[in-house]
Amino acid sequence: MSWTRGGLAALAVCALLGLVAGCGEGGTHERRAGVSASPVGKVLKDTDEKGRHYREIDEKDAPELGIEVQPDGDDGWDVRLTVRNFRFSPTGAKPLAVVGRGTAVLYLDGCTLARLRTTEY
Template identity: 65%
Template sequence: MSWTRGPLAVLAMAALLGGAAGCGSGDGPEREREGEVTVSPVGKVLDHTDEQGRHYRDIGKDGAPEVTVEVQPDEGDGWDVRLTVRNFRFSPPKTRPLATAGHGVALLYLDGHCLARLRTGDHHLSGRLVPRGTHQLTARLYADDLTVWAVRGTAIESTADITASPPGARTRGRGSPLPRGTA
């Protein structure tokens, strides 16, 4: 699902270029072990990695987690992001960094830049983080050891388009919020 949105702040690009600060550690034991893949009977850890160097954890298609991302403009200057998950539970803060089937976090990316680590299906995205133009917002599922949940080597994720326009324009556009990696 795509949407068009109005006013934007000049700081948007600076926030995006600032890196993956919103997706870093800081909420639990993974802070000491981030980047270290845990031994687990769940799936097979692949050599393939994501943008931050986190390994993919390949699991079978049957019973694999699924995610769909939906984005809608809010009443103010931002976006309401809702993740719908299946065969997946969000882990609370301070969860041990071990891969457990169907558990973990979602990382939210805007045009490949990590914005936030989510432990719930609801998130508010500030309008100042979305510069003018059309962008891809992706939610990707991770195990608690921050390996990427994957099926047949493809990350379990969902992407939707967001179009930010000049003030006053608010038009619905086309998007593709279908999950990738679970087909």
């Protein structure tokens, strides 16, 4: 049985927020793993808890997220993400704002559980 309502549905919202938040705002253009990093979207006035400005991108380019949470056999939960217009950044990637790349942050009751770089947790 899949759980998608109540407190667990909040995980989806929090994970989505982690996806669409800009990670940096430098004017540098660096190359890492064949991807050109450059500032993207319109810089907004709002910031995250570390003071980094959020960015707004066009709806057609916006990442989409689906989430499924199911109980596992060890008294825990399996979380599976489905993403569109998005690729996870590899471990060690610099936190630069790049269209369609980044990490998802999994929260529970306001506490960070994990920074996801894959579709499964």
